[in-house]
Amino acid sequence: MDQGKTPRPGFFRCLQNVVGCAIVLGLFAVCSLQIAGAQSSPVHIRFDADSRVFRIDAANTTYVLGINENQQVQTLYWGRQLAEGDHFSAAKAMPEAASFDLSVNTTPQEFVGWGGGLYVEPDLKITFPNGNRDLVLKYLSHKIEGDQLSITMKDISLDVYVTLQYKADGETGILRRSAEIENRTDAPFTIEQVFAGTWNLPRGTDYRLRYLTGRWAGENTVQEQPVHPGKTVLESRRGTTGAQNNPWFAIDRIGNNDAEDGNVWFGALGWSGSWKITVEQDQLQQVRVSGGPNSFDFDYRLQKGEHFQTPYFYGGYSSDGIGGASRLLHRFEIDSLVPHAPHPALRPVLYNSWEATGFDVNEAGQLALAEKAASIGVERFVMDDGWFGQRKDDRAGLGDWYVNPQKFPHGLKPLIDKVHSLGMDFGLWVEPEMVNPDSDLYRKHPDWVLNFPDRPRTEGRHQLVLNLARPDVRAYVFQFLDKLLNENDIAFFKWDYNRNWSEPGWPAVASEDEKKVYVDFTRNYYSILEELREKHPKVEIESCSGGGSRVDLGVLRYVDEFWTSDNTDAFDRLLIQNGFTYAYSPGVMMAWVTDSPTWVNNRTLSLPYRFLSSMQGSLGIGANLNKWTTEDFATAKQMIAQYKAIRETVQRGSLYRLITPEHDSEQSVTESVARDGHQAVVFAFLHSSMEGYPYPRLYLRGLDAHARYRITAMDGKPANGTPAEASGAYWMEHGLDVQLRGDFQAAAFTLERQ
The missing domain is CATH 2.70.98.60 (alpha-galactosidase from lactobacil brevis)
Incomplete structure (x- = not known):
């Protein structure tokens, strides 16, 4: 995708070897x-x-x-x-x-x-x-x-x-x-x-x-x-x-x-x-x-x-x-x-260590978290920020992509081996396009960042943006990512990007070519992703940018999922996830269960509510498992098992927004129907009951009117008198009544075609 030059194979692949249609005038109109x-x-x-x-x-x-x-x-x-x-x-x-x-x-x-x-x-x-x-x-x-x-x-x-x-x-x-x-x-x-x-x-x-x-x-x-x-x-x-x-x-x-x-x-x-x-x-x-x-x-x-x-x-x-x-x-x-279309793998249930450890990661702490994650059915363990360079906080270390020897004296292999022995694959957080001024890379190559000569270099989150348009920067980023994958059995990168541009200068080229940086940076970003995937076809990648700041159909050709938002408050996420799915599939929408109350609103929500909110997308766990009770582990294990039974329907099925959370709605309801129609999954949420009114009747969509469907509650209860089995026509025309009363309540049901 070398714009302005001969394109590389990939995103900017030109139409080549196109065979013309011969128009024989007088013989064929x-x-x-x-x-x-x-x-x-x-x-x-x-x-x-x-x-x-x-x-x-x-x-x-x-x-x-x-x-x-x-x-x-x-x-x-x-x-x-x-x-x-x-x-x-x-x-x-x-x-x-x-x-x-x-x-x-x-x-x-x-x-x-x-x-x-x-x-x-x-x-x-x-x-x-x-x-x-x-x-x-x-x-x-x-x-x-x-x-x-x-x-x-x-x-x-x-x-x-x-x-x-x-x-x-x-x-x-x-x-x-x-x-x-x-x-x-x-x-x-x-x-x-x-x-x-x-x-x-x-x-x-x-x-x-x-x-x-x-x-x-x-x-x-x-x-x-x-x-x-x-x-x-x-x-x-x-x-x-x-x-x-x-x-x-x-x-x-x-x-x-x-x-x-x-x-x-x-x-x-x-x-x-x-x-x-x-x-x-x-x-x-x-x-x-x-x-x-x-x-x-x-x-x-x-x-x-x-x-x-x-x-x-x-x-x-x-x-x-x-x-x-x-x-x-x-x-x-x-x-x-998406990569591997038309048959991409289903998104695994993921655990990420960020909320449990922040920057304070080490081998012993990650091993303990991995054991806890495996016990509830997690399939992918991801170590987040803090494992590399002299990274103790967000002020230093970005750009120095070597394993910190104090935190991991034997490298990553002991941790990865343990994760594999527990039946999970291993993922790692990286932020390849950024550098801290307090880093060996910046001290060696201060010219590698976007900058205007003799002007201040504006920092965001104590970091600067590497000019990925430069061939030497592009080579450096690919080489360290490739080295990590060659030396470690890594299945997944959480690729983060935590600030926007400032001073978008490229003083190494002629002044009349400097503004090419907007295109050449992006094309080199794509080419790195493409080359990594060609060399390491099993690696999966998440696009993350301080939440959902790099979500688009361009990068979706190279990544397997998107980080939707840093806001993991399960109620707020109903609205955020609703908007996301107007344009993007739930199959690429990461949704985490995190601790309650969250840092966002200091709102307390039950663990089942948090799970059901996240189960509408690709399920991840981001909570601090070190603080969970025995009951929390039991609830999580049960709900993860339930999710695995419905995830193909959620991630690949047809989504119907029965009630949207838009316009300050007190309710939010989604329904997903499997491609072959064998299963439907309904998620219902209530903000607050008002004046004793019952929850609205739900008129389902996308079912076979002549088939029979058996309803099962994953969490919550249907109203008294609801049949255990009825026709698709019944569920769509008569509807489903749900028992939801109180504040921040949720329920979920499956309907299986008989």
């Missing part, structure tokens, strides 16, 4: 090629040579684009799958609305350069050496190969080529878009803004935008607002994804409050650096959504013969409401994105 083995693939991409219209059909979605009389690539349709016999007339550029709004602005284009009178958000803006900044792209050619379409465009006079790339997923209908910019001119030019492309929605004035906002310990808050004339910008300028906005959006119709019905257009940007998504309703009510690397403080000089490959921008459509949109994304992520 339509050229249609399907993916090899068409009987097993539902993706169809066709090109009508007469109308010059492309049609992409995948799952329940149809996407149509065409080449209009101005040689612009124009969106014609995106929505529910159309009939096979439905055809589109040739694309027609929209007329100008006035001398102030030329046709280039009113026509819904797939990808447009800044030039020719454009005023809406451009997908590409370039400055040329002579000062020219005008770029007008026209259709040149196209290729179709199975489930992939590429369309090449060129400037009207300059040798600037842009290839639009589309790949359709046959199971979900999700379309992956990207663009490759190529410089065939005789001189370098500077890219000042570049997006993967633009999604155009049908013209309308009644759209609602959903997106996710947050902060440290308060991630994934679902926001809703009408799409107004003008522009809404979702972005991060922090060097990485950030918790303040997440690069995901969903758009439906105002007034549609049924989570399981209605048209929803949704998308997510696969990029872990600074990013931007703009949602723009123009003066003629056309809605456009564009996304890519953030243009703030950014430019990228492209030399003659070089290519720039954008990140992927994923988009999908659901007619089953926001719930259906989430389930499509979940399925796509698990089956197509």
